Amino acid sequence: xxxxxxxxxxxxxxxxxxxxxxxxxxxxxxxxxxxxxxxxxxxxxxxxxxxxxxxxxxxxxxxxxxxxxxxxxxxxxxxxxxxxxxxxxxxxxxxxxxxxxxxxxxxxxxxxxxxxxxxxxxxxxxxxxxxxxxxxxxxxxxxxxxxxxxxxxxxxxxxxxxxxxxxxxxxxxxxxxxxxxxxxxxxxxxxxxxxxxxxxxxxxxxxxxxxxxxxxxxxxxxxxxxxxxxxxxxx
Amino acid sequence: xxxxxxxxxxxxxxxxxxxxxxxxxxxxxxxxxxxxxxxxxxxxxxxxxxxxxxxxxxxxxxxxxxxxxxxxxxxxxxxxxxxxxxxxxxxxxxxxxxxxxxxxxxxxxxxxxxxxxxxxxxxxxxxxxxxxxxxxxxxxxxxxxxxxxxxxxxxxxxxxxxxxxxxxxxxxxxxxxxxxxxxxxxxxxxxxxxxxxxxxxxxx
Numbered sequence: 001x002x003x004x005x006x007x008x009x010x011x012x013x014x015x016x017x018x019x020x021x022x023x024x025x026x027x028x029x030x031x032x033x034x035x036x037x038x039x040x041x042x043x044x045x046x047x048x049x050x051x052x053x054x055x056x057x058x059x060x061x062x063x064x065x066x067x068x069x070x071x072x073x074x075x076x077x078x079x080x081x082x083x084x085x086x087x088x089x090x091x092x093x094x095x096x097x098x099x100x101x102x103x104x105x106x107x108x109x110x111x112x113x114x115x116x117x118x119x120x121x122x123x124x125x126x127x128x129x130x131x132x133x134x135x136x137x138x139x140x141x142x143x144x145x146x147x148x149x150x151x152x153x154x155x156x157x158x159x160x161x162x163x164x165x166x167x168x169x170x171x172x173x174x175x176x177x178x179x180x181x182x183x184x185x186x187x188x189x190x191x192x193x194x195x196x197x198x199x200x201x202x203x204x205x206x207x208x209x210x211x212x213x214x215x216x217x218x219x220x221x222x223x224x225x226x227x228x229x230x231x232x233x234x235x
Numbered sequence: 236x237x238x239x240x241x242x243x244x245x246x247x248x249x250x251x252x253x254x255x256x257x258x259x260x261x262x263x264x265x266x267x268x269x270x271x272x273x274x275x276x277x278x279x280x281x282x283x284x285x286x287x288x289x290x291x292x293x294x295x296x297x298x299x300x301x302x303x304x305x306x307x308x309x310x311x312x313x314x315x316x317x318x319x320x321x322x323x324x325x326x327x328x329x330x331x332x333x334x335x336x337x338x339x340x341x342x343x344x345x346x347x348x349x350x351x352x353x354x355x356x357x358x359x360x361x362x363x364x365x366x367x368x369x370x371x372x373x374x375x376x377x378x379x380x381x382x383x384x385x386x387x388x389x390x391x392x393x394x395x396x397x398x399x400x401x402x403x404x405x406x407x408x409x410x411x412x413x414x415x416x417x418x419x420x421x422x423x424x425x426x427x428x429x430x431x432x433x434x435x436x437x438x439x
Binding site for chain 1: 312313318320321324325
């Protein structure tokens with residue numbers, strides 16, 4: 001560090017006006033495992049594939065869906081370690097807000113602060129952008145919300161979205177199946193069906209993860225037993 | 236003389252039925268000499284949130300400017316007004332930041348929260364919050380104010396009666412304190428309107 005050759009930003013503009021590193025980061029996201037989210041009228045569901053490296057991996061120890069606060073959860077597509085770092089930073093920001101205002105952080109504010117962190121890594125020297133896109137699901141005073149945050153730091157509110165390997169098939173499927181007045185359980189079924197669309201192999205409670213939040217404002221990751229129940233209903 | 240008594244002040248807030256009142260004296264002094272008789276101690280943060288600051292006048296003004304600054308940024312970021320409880324937590328945090336070189340003021344915060352429920356609280360100069368359901372007082376006349384409010388307060392008063400009660404409590408208390416007085420400034424806030432009145436008491 002401090003060597004003059006590395007003191008320029010890796011995200012200098014190309015002549016076509018693009019930031020090439022961010023494009024490459026999006027490619028990293030696009031080759032990650034599929035994840036998706038749906039906003040129902042009374043809650044939000046997020047889900048992801050959980051394909052492990054080998055059958056020897058202890059699948060109970062792998063948790064791709066994480067809490068940021070008791071009422072906000074998140075999932076990613078892309079590089080797992082980058083996700084861990086972002087989760088850590090976001091949790092800290094949420095706690096700082098709570099400590100200052102004694103009020104839980106609104107979903108929009110947390111998403112904005114996380115996106116700001118990701119943007120900082122596209123404009124600082126000696127760092128690279130995060131290789132993840134996040135789906136943030138939360139329920140606060142403004143109701144259920146679903147946000148996607150990209151490596152560039154841009155964020156969007158979605159009614160339903162997908163990321164990762166199977167993004168185009170998944171989005172087409174969601175466009176057909178999504179309705180505004182869907183309830184949370186319907187949304188979970190639709191999420192499972194969407195994951196199934198591009199799934200290689202047999203879908204089961206051991207190779208997908210589902211998280212949901214309802215009007216009770218408590219984000220929960222479903223247990224394998226609960227996932228099995230939903231899978232049975234979908235069959 | 237303590238530094239808190241350098242300028243002289245009296246601030247009181249009371250809870251009514253879906254309304255609140257906040258009142259202060261108007262004297263600004265330099266120890267025994269009166270410099271101004273129109274000093275503003277109570278300021279509006281937004282239509283349903285007021286803060287009254289007693290203590291050293293320079294800190295009163297600076298702290299008020301800092302709090303307005305923070306609230307304006309909050310409004311822009313979150314696209315909503317701050318709830319009174321949230322604002323109280325913010326004031327407490329800002330005061331504690333200066334734990335070892337504090338702002339020499341005691342704030343009194345009064346607002347209407349969710350469902351127009353009145354909220355009042357006070358805190359010491361390093362941010363220890365004290366919530367109350369009836370009234371809170373602060374300033375050099377605080378001991379008299381405690382007595383007057385305790386005697387005159389009734390729960391669930393309407394705006395008119397609340398105005399009379401807080402005015403009487405303020406005027407009678409500052410009469411017993413040489414460092415505060417020269418009239419009163421009262422705000423009575425209901426969900427629909429803010430009534431501001433100047434009181435003429437013993438002008439000494």
